[in-house]
Amino acid sequence: MTTRYTKSHEYVRVEAETGVVGITDYAQAQLGDVVFVELPPAGQNVSKGAGVATVESVKAASEVNAPVSGEVVEVNSALADSPGLVNEDPTGKGWFLKIKLSDAVELESLMDEDTYREFLKAVS
Amino acid sequence: MRYLPLNDEDRADMLARIGVSHIDALFADIPKAKRLEQDLDLPSRKTEMEVERVLSRLAAKNVAAGSVPFFVGAGAYKHHVPATVDHLIQRSEFLTSYTPYQPEISQGTLQTIFEFQTQVAGLTSMDAANASMYDGSTATVEAVAMAHRITKRRKAILSGGLHPHYAEVVGTYSAMSGDAVVVLPPDLFAAENLAGVVGDETSCVVVQNPDFFGNLRDLSGAAATCHAKGALLIAVFTEVVSLGLVKPPGAMGADIVAGEGQSIGNRLNFGGPYVGLFATKSKYLRQMPGRLCGETVDASGRRGFVLTLSTREQHIRRDKATSNICTNSGLASLAFSIHLTLLGDAGLRRLARVNHANAVALADRLAAVKGVKVLNETFFNEFTIKIAGDAAEVVRRMAEQGVLGGVPVSRLLPDKGLDDLILAASTEINTDADRVIYTKTLQGNLSC
Amino acid sequence: MLMQQKFDPQAVGSEAPVAKTFTGNRGLETEEGLIFETGRPENTGVDLDEPLPFKHRLGSLERQEPAGLPGLSEPESMRHYVRLSRLNYAIDAGIYPLGSCTMKHNPRLNEAMARLPGFADIHPLQPQSTVQGALELIAELAHWLMVMTGMDAVAMSPRAGAHGEACGMMAIKAAIAAKGEDQARKIVLVPESAHGTNPASAAVAGFEVRTVPARPDGTLDPAEVMRRLGPDAAAIMLTNPNTCGLFEKDVVELAALVHEAGAYFYCDGANFNAIMGKTRPGDLGVDAMHINLHKTFSTPHGGGGPGAGPVVLSSRLAPFAPVPFLRRDKGGFHLVEHKSEAPDSFGRIAAFHGQMGMFVRAFAYMLSHGxxxxxxxxxxxxxxxxxxxxxxxxxxxxxxxxxxxxxxxxxxxxxxxxxxxxxxxxxxxxxxxxxxxxxxxxxxxxxxxxxxxxxxxxxxxxxxxxxxxxxxxxxxxxxxxxxxxxxxxxxxxxxRLDETRAARNPILKWKKPGG
Missing domain, CATH: 3.90.1150.10 (Aspartate Aminotransferase, domain 1)
Structure with missing residues (x-):
């Protein structure tokens, strides 16, 4: 199991051929209270870097980009009623969707945990 | 100048505090060559009396609706507005407040918006309404854009019974965004067949009820046709008083409702300001344009209201917003809401019945005139007559004789061979004496 | 609890023994329920006689279900709204320093003039011979706006500032199309300090938006603009004075660059109140600019509208103005209402002829000031x-x-x-x-x-x-x-109100308890 990060603060946690995608703790803190998450239908194909979901707080709306290419195999339906999960547990119960990776090599262009931590120091 | 509190002594003191010697130093960023060295070539200041004189003279050149027998409609209607309404909307705290950005000191405006949204949802029989749009025509444009977002299709079909201005406005916006619009031919008898034109690319069908020609339309068939093809039905109205008596769009399967609310609480104002009404189903809430007010609680647990779901709006989404609309029609929607609060269900139904009864009485009188044919089988407070003569010319001559006798259809639909049609509206303001004069005057101007 | 002992403003100046009142009211500040909680559908505050018996012409479309609207008698209505009004701040009650919103005094003379029956009680589709005074007022107001801005034409129909922005951008689009460049020129440059309506309006007119960063001093750098001005550029939308309260001192150079690139200069005139009578946008190279009558010319904001957003146009854009517009001939004023009479016009953007009620108020303000x-x-x-x-x-x-x-x-x-x-x-x-x-x-x-x-x-x-x-x-x-x-x-x-709660679980209308 590996977790990789993007510069736009998405994470993808790869288990077998499937990546669990969400936004990082830093991202949820920047957004503030999340009030709505718009998710794609399962079965949709996405390409790395393209918008795949939208997350809204009271004062901001933000596109969530797919960190990897592939097929959306599942979305977190619990977010419909409890968008606050994104704030409470962004990397756990607050996950957005699962993507079946079409090209695992793409992971190499993403940041690992240490690099992301350094990246955060630089941006904040 | 009576509106400017500073005097020259204040100005001098303040310039000194700022640390400049002359007011023009504050405008130093304007390129020197582009600064105006003297006042514009316009008259200088006027006293209140003088302004009254100028404007009263201009006003006196117009024929006010209340001064003559009046039967003009076609998208704007003269109704009686209770004096209470105009008094209340001139309360300083309503008239001179801004969009409620600071909810703690704007609960008055916010609660009235919440009540307005509830009233509009109830009237249209829809799940939710917004805080209002500019007017009915722009609300219709927003409804079409919203349907495109929901269906991810880009083709609208406009009924031939839709107000021609509304159809033109949708056409203008669609041409700009590159979306397709099909405008069906004028449909005088509510006879158009939508099943043949709605296809898999159709995003929405826009149908007006009562339609432009006054006919009542059962929208259920249109809704079924749309839904079978994955399209949405947008129901439009221009006479909101009709909803007191006529089956509401929500009861006939409409997905989005856009309408003009001027008739309740607002005067004719030569076309504006009016108030656009907008409602939809719960499932489309987040695609709705415009401001929304929602209920919540404050830090002490007391009920209060705030503007909400604002992430749909331009100040956050910018070019990806659901709409570019910023203001709504605040004060006009307040007038609407106050008038409707005075009316209530019972008052609205009675008002609608009086409108309908007056229109029926007018239709009966006109039908008896040689050279006049009432085209409608059904109508609310407006219908179409076909006359022996040129409608525009007849209406003009009637105006010279002191009767404002309706709208020639050719004013809105020129070059369509509809030169002998007049739209005649009758609301609660008309007396039987008005109808007698109308009938006689019309008769006297016919070419038979 | 956020409230600490150290500072308790509720205690300051109110050593009253009542911490909480029975009613929830606090002196003049009164709690007020919703009309749905206090009114009843069978009550009404409007007297109207039932019509004499008649045969309806509704076919099968009579409304069956009531709308669920409570009615309140006149005194109850009066009290409801007066009590609610007292929960609002207002310019009439104190300084309202909202930047970019221009909350200036709203003279009551303007209100009185707008209510003259000759303005308030005329129908937009009456024969034009019966509304010559109204058309004359619109023409006079247009004249003042053109003189003040140094522009050649003005579109009067936009119903608010954002509507005016869309109108101006549509005129630009039509002008570009007339040159056969509509496929090539799709980019509109918008400074990052712009109001959100600018990019949204550009999008409504079918353009793509590109953001231009500002200099550290808050103004726009001509070099940054030039770098982005290519053969795909349609226009720049620039607010001047800008939203930081600064005059764009390079505006003349910016305009020249934009024009040299074959693009147009849209100016957001939201802050025109700062420069009226001091300089004219037409002299600065502006092609189109909307004017918020509710800001610069004191028409009331009314808790969020109605506004009015006439758009002044340069000679390059004037032919593409929307219908309707006014012509004067020997018979008096005449409204051009259809594209058939104005083939270059980009069309109609709203029903009827504009916000007449706002025109009267703005004109009264202008006449008063001179x-x-x-x-x-x-x-x-x-x-x-x-x-x-x-x-x-x-x-x-x-x-x-x-x-x-x-x-x-x-x-x-x-x-x-x-x-x-x-x-x-x-x-x-x-x-x-x-x-x-x-x-x-x-x-x-x-x-x-x-x-x-x-x-x-x-x-x-x-x-x-x-x-x-x-x-x-x-x-x-x-x-x-x-x-x-x-x-x-x-x-x-x-x-403070809980905005998160309002957005997570939207309650947008009153529902009957338990219903």
Whole structure:
């Protein structure tokens, strides 16, 4: 199991051929209270870097980009009623969707945990 | 100048505090060559009396609706507005407040918006309404854009019974965004067949009820046709008083409702300001344009209201917003809401019945005139007559004789061979004496 | 609980033994239920006789289900709305320093004039021979707007500022199409400090938006604009004076660059009130600009509209103006209502002819001021803003240093940061002092923006009190009296409202309890 990060603060946690995608703790803190998450239908194909979901707080709306290419195999339906999960547990119960990776090599262009931590120091 | 509190002594003191010697130093960023060295070539200041004189003279050149027998409609209607309404909307705290950005000191405006949204949802029989749009025509444009977002299709079909201005406005916006619009031919008898034109690319069908020609339309068939093809039905109205008596769009399967609310609480104002009404189903809430007010609680647990779901709006989404609309029609929607609060269900139904009864009485009188044919089988407070003569010319001559006798259809639909049609509206303001004069005057101007 | 013992404004000045009242009311400040809780559908406040028996013509479409609208008698209605009104702040009651919103005095003469039956009680589709006075007023207002802006034409039908923006961008699109360049020119440049309506309006007109960053001094760098002006450029949308309260000093050069690139210059005229009578947008190279009559010309904001947004146009864009517009011939004024009479027009953007009620008010304001008074109003507005700036700059930080401003002064959050407080905390504490806060968090280019626009309507005494109160608050913040801020407002009709709750579970209408 590996977790990789993007510069736009998405994470993808790869288990077998499937990546669990969400936004990082830093991202949820920047957004503030999340009030709505718009998710794609399962079965949709996405390409790395393209918008795949939208997350809204009271004062901001933000596109969530797919960190990897592939097929959306599942979305977190619990977010419909409890968008606050994104704030409470962004990397756990607050996950957005699962993507079946079409090209695992793409992971190499993403940041690992240490690099992301350094990246955060630089941006904040 | 009576509106400017500073005097020259204040100005001098303040310039000194700022640390400049002359007011023009504050405008130093304007390129020197582009600064105006003297006042514009316009008259200088006027006293209140003088302004009254100028404007009263201009006003006196117009024929006010209340001064003559009046039967003009076609998208704007003269109704009686209770004096209470105009008094209340001139309360300083309503008239001179801004969009409620600071909810703690704007609960008055916010609660009235919440009540307005509830009233509009109830009237249209829809799940939710917004805080209002500019007017009915722009609300219709927003409804079409919203349907495109929901269906991810880009083709609208406009009924031939839709107000021609509304159809033109949708056409203008669609041409700009590159979306397709099909405008069906004028449909005088509510006879158009939508099943043949709605296809898999159709995003929405826009149908007006009562339609432009006054006919009542059962929208259920249109809704079924749309839904079978994955399209949405947008129901439009221009006479909101009709909803007191006529089956509401929500009861006939409409997905989005856009309408003009001027008739309740607002005067004719030569076309504006009016108030656009907008409602939809719960499932489309987040695609709705415009401001929304929602209920919540404050830090002490007391009920209060705030503007909400604002992430749909331009100040956050910018070019990806659901709409570019910023203001709504605040004060006009307040007038609407106050008038409707005075009316209530019972008052609205009675008002609608009086409108309908007056229109029926007018239709009966006109039908008896040689050279006049009432085209409608059904109508609310407006219908179409076909006359022996040129409608525009007849209406003009009637105006010279002191009767404002309706709208020639050719004013809105020129070059369509509809030169002998007049739209005649009758609301609660008309007396039987008005109808007698109308009938006689019309008769006297016919070419038979 | 946020409220601490150290600072308890509810106790300050109110040593009353009643902490909580039975009614929830507090003296003149009264709680008011919803009409749905107090009214009944069978009641009505409008007397109307039932019609005599008649045969209806509704076919099968009579309404079966009532709308669920409560009715209130006239005294009950009056009381409901008067009580609600008292929960609102208003310009008539105090300074309303919302930057970019221009909350100036709304003269009641304007209200009276707009209500003359000859204006308020005329129908847009009456024969034109019966509304010549109304058409003359529109023509006169248009004349004033053209003289003040130095432009060649004006489209009167836009119903608000954002509608005017869309209208101007549509005229630009039509002009580009007329040159056969509509496939090539799709890009509209918008500074990042622009109001959100600008990019949204460009999108409505079918353009793609590209953002241009500002210089550190808040204005636009011609070099940055030039880099982005290619053969795909359609227009720039520039607010001038901009949303930081500054005049774009390179505007003439910017206009020339835009024109050389074959593009058009749209100016957001939201802040025209700062420069009226001092310079003319037409002389600066503007091709189209909307004017918010509710800002510059004092038509009331009404809790969020109605506005009016006429768009002045250069000779290059005039032929493409929307219908309807006015022509004068020997028979008097004549409305051109159809594209068949104006083939280059891009079409119609709203039903009827524009916001007549707002036209009357704006024209009354213009006549009252005259050319000299309008210039004086602009000067006083700019003077007032700079006075506020001069009196606060030692305590509050501005993003652009000690720079003069026009009609509004921009502060940022830097000075507050060491206190741990935020802009919103500071704003809410102003409410307890009896002021409406300034515009906050706009423009977006500045962290924690506080944009103050006093307008020309404030007296020196009013400004001095406002300044003294802000200084007191600023000093309190720096002393670490955080309770005065983080829980504020304490003394308004409501404490801070839970916006997260409202957005997570939207309740947008009243529902019958249990229903």
């Amino acid at each position: 050319a000299d008074g309008l210039r004086q109003a602009a000067e006083d507005a700019v003077l007032n803003a700079n006075y506020v700036r001069a009196c606060l700059k030692d305590l509050m930080s501005g993003p652009f240093g000690d720079r003069l401003c026009l009609h509004e002064v921009l502060f940022d959050e830097t000075w507050l940061r060491p206190t741990g407080l935020t802009t919103v905390d500071f704003a809410k504490a102003m409410i307890d002092e009896g002021f409406h806060p300034m515009t906050i968090y706009f423009p977006l280019v500045v962290h924690g923006a506080m944009l103050i626009e006093p307008t020309e309507s404030e007296s020196k005494a009013s400004l001095d009190l406002f300044i003294a109160a802000l200084r007191d608050l600023a000093l309190a913040a720096k002393r670490g009296e955080t309770e005065r801020f983080v829980g504020a407002p304490y003394l308004a009709p409501r404490r």
